[in-house]
Amino acid sequence: MLLLLACVGPKVPPLPDAVDTGYAASVVEGVGDAPPRPCPAPDDLYTDDCVVRYDLELAEEDLATMRATYDAAVASCATVATEVLRAVHPATLRYGDQTLAVGLRLKGNPCTFLAGGKMQFRVDLDHVDPTSEFHGVTSLNLESANYDPTLVKNGLALAVFRDVDGLVAPDANHAAVYINGAFYGVFENVEQINGTFLENHFDEPDGNLYWFIWNGHFGSLETNTDIGDTSDWDAMEALVNATPGTVSSEEFGPRFRELVDVDQLLLVFAAEAVVPQTDGVWAGSANCYLYNEPGRGFVYLPWDLDSAFTQPPAELCPACGTLPDTVDADPITFITGRGPAAKWRAWDLLMAIPEERARYLVALRRVLDEAFDPATLVARHEATLARIEPYVQDDPFVDRALYDAENAELLAFYEERRAFMEGWLEAER
Numbered sequence: 001m002l003l004l005l006a007c008v009g010p011k012v013p014p015l016p017d018a019v020d021t022g023y024a025a026s027v028v029e030g031v032g033d034a035p036p037r038p039c040p041a042p043d044d045l046y047t048d049d050c051v052v053r054y055d056l057e058l059a060e061e062d063l064a065t066m067r068a069t070y071d072a073a074v075a076s077c078a079t080v081a082t083e084v085l086r087a088v089h090p091a092t093l094r095y096g097d098q099t100l101a102v103g104l105r106l107k108g109n110p111c112t113f114l115a116g117g118k119m120q121f122r123v124d125l126d127h128v129d130p131t132s133e134f135h136g137v138t139s140l141n142l143e144s145a146n147y148d149p150t151l152v153k154n155g156l157a158l159a160v161f162r163d164v165d166g167l168v169a170p171d172a173n174h175a176a177v178y179i180n181g182a183f184y185g186v187f188e189n190v191e192q193i194n195g196t197f198l199e200n201h202f203d204e205p206d207g208n209l210y211w212f213i214w215n216g217h218f219g220s221l222e223t224n225t226d227i228g229d230t231s232d233w234d235a236m237e238a239l240v241n242a243t244p245g246t247v248s249s250e251e252f253g254p255r256f257r258e259l260v261d262v263d264q265l266l267l268v269f270a271a272e273a274v275v276p277q278t279d280g281v282w283a284g285s286a287n288c289y290l291y292n293e294p295g296r297g298f299v300y301l302p303w304d305l306d307s308a309f310t311q312p313p314a315e316l317c318p319a320c321g322t323l324p325d326t327v328d329a330d331p332i333t334f335i336t337g338r339g340p341a342a343k344w345r346a347w348d349l350l351m352a353i354p355e356e357r358a359r360y361l362v363a364l365r366r367v368l369d370e371a372f373d374p375a376t377l378v379a380r381h382e383a384t385l386a387r388i389e390p391y392v393q394d395d396p397f398v399d400r401a402l403y404d405a406e407n408a409e410l411l412a413f414y415e416e417r418r419a420f421m422e423g424w425l426e427a428e429r
Contacts, residue, residue, distance in 0.1 A: 041096025
């Protein structure tokens with residue numbers, strides 16, 4: 001089973017004594033309802049001024065099975081088979097006055113699960129009816145990784161990408177999740193990248209979408225699977241791997257541009273570098289999608305940004321190895337430190353071409369000017385914290401002291417990172 005190495009988060013506070021800590025305790029009794037939402041059930045599931053509410057109902061034995069699977073992964077993540085971890089359980093989603101039969105499964109890297117930790121979920125809205133859409137989407141992606149005590153990194157980082165003209169990135173806000181009538185916790189509610197995402201965000205949505213695992217050296221075809229034609233991916237990989245062996249460095253640049261929207265790639269890598277996204281392809285790790293838009297070529301779609309901005313303290317991430325500081329992460333040479341990190345060969349080949357390197361420096365400038373104003377980022381961050389505060393107070397998985405400390409560090413980070421980037425670009429002039 002291929003695993004993406006990510007951080008192991010902090011210990012969660014113990015559950016109240018009155019709560020049974022067996023498998024069914026993933027629904028925490030006695031917590032009580034979270035306060036009313038500012039907008040109860042908006043048509044836009046990802047509106048950025050609202051904490052949406054999702055009520056999930058499923059058989060208690062299925063819930064116990066999910067918790068048992070989670071706990072088995074904590075004990076030995078490598079022994080939990082993918083088909084067991086991703087087993088889909090029938091459930092019902094209630095959203096306002098709407099009800100839908102759905103499939104519910106665990107999500108996340110099992111090697112980052114914590115004893116007693118919060119389960120993350122994907123809700124397949126088209127599980128029963130493959131043609132079904134719900135408010136324009138077919139999946140709900142409920143994120144609350146143990147290694148992100150801030151609860152906000154995905155949404156804040158994705159907003160930076162969306163603020164850069166020419167980049168496409170998922171929408172995100174927060175959701176209060178209830179299971180079988182009890183408040184379970186607050187989650188980042190992140191738009192899933194899939195075929196429906198392509199229809200919502202691209203003029204030409206019928207191309208091949210790949211889940212890109214650089215460390216695993218493969219792209220998993222996510223759309224057009226009935227056809228299964230991956231010759232576009234194979235051509236790109238063959239070119240990258242053949243350079244500078246049987247394909248000269250001089251040939252690589254123009255041939256790569258025939259297959260990939262290189263200007264978009266450089267721009268999204270610049271956004272990853274500025275943020276920085278320490279678990280993305282730019283940093284030598286993994287986590288992105290590549291979409292081959294007809295008539296355009298491959299474009300890079302950022303994903304899984306709960307490791308963006310600041311690194312967790314090393315003691316909170318024993319599986320990560322040595323994590324370098326990110327305030328002064330070099331936009332070209334930074335390596336994440338997670339697992340067998342190595343830059344994608346295509347990145348190294350592009351940076352060896354003076355014209356492409358120069359374009360990348362221009363892209364860094366654009367990202368800073370369009371999307372990385374510290375005052376704007378702080379205001380957005382503080383507004384998000386205020387919006388989720390009532391739910392954080394009732395979330396039994398939140399270590400309040402750690403939550404406050406990590407968010408304080410993140411709030412200070414934006415100005416420090418901007419100052420470093422300005423100095424770095426000035427030195428490169």
